[in-house]
Amino acid sequence: MDGLVRKRIRALRVAQGWSLEELANRANLSQSSLSRIENGRRRLALDQLVILARALDTTLDQLVETATDDVITSPVIDSAHGSMRWPVKGDPGMVVMRQRLTGPPPENPARMRAHPGREWLVVLSGTAVLMLGNRRFRIEANQAAEFPTMMPHAIGAEGGPCEILGIFDRDARRGHQREGDDREAQGTRK
Known part of the structure; x- marks a missing residue:
């Protein structure tokens, strides 16, 4: 799950068109800390995930969700x-x-x-x-x-x-x- 969350953080940042610096500013983190989080060289802390989820305009649940049993939606x-x-x-x-x-x-x-x-x-x-x-x-x-x-x-x-x-x-x-x-x-x- 750790690797998945890191990939989601990076993917959401890139989808917004934000640089590392821009997301770091929005999350009140240093650019190097954010880079290490995305690259797996820094431990993921719950308080940082909450801040990053908010800065990425998502929820903590969506950032860490792992359920794959609801792929199909009926109309x-x-x-x-x-x-x-x-x-x-x-x-x-x-x-x-x-x-x-x-x-x-x-x-x-x-x-x-x-x-x-x-x-x-x-x-x-x-x-x-x-x-x-x-x-x-x-x-x-x-x-x-x-x-x-x-x-x-x-x-x-x-x-x-x-x-x-x-x-x-x-x-x-x-x-x-x-x-x-x-x-x-x-x-x-x-």
Whole structure:
């Protein structure tokens, strides 16, 4: 486990694009101490792991986890709305949702939703239309989009049904859950 934790520390640092010096500053460690931790020349101490996990924007549990029995995740199917969603293990706040869209999105920003967060989507088949305020984006199969959800937005299909995979961060997921509650109360869909 020791070697795995060291590799994770280095991989998370590199994924953030941080130098040894930058992570050392964020964790209030010397650059040489951090280098020795990553290279296995310094003992891993619990207090340092807590500080490094926080500096790397992860949890101690995620930094040291060893479970490999939950590699496969089953979707939650919502037949009423034609969607499937999967929790993303790396961040319990994120969710991936597959959705079949059949109609065009509203083009009036007053009818669009805005909420905190960020969304990503990949078009699996057909053509999707993403409305961001007054701007209209056509997204073909195998193309992706990323956008802040504080901008009024709506997603629909063009020229027939399309299927998308949407990825929602924690805040965007909460926004969609609230919207889903509103839609059920009003009997409408986004």
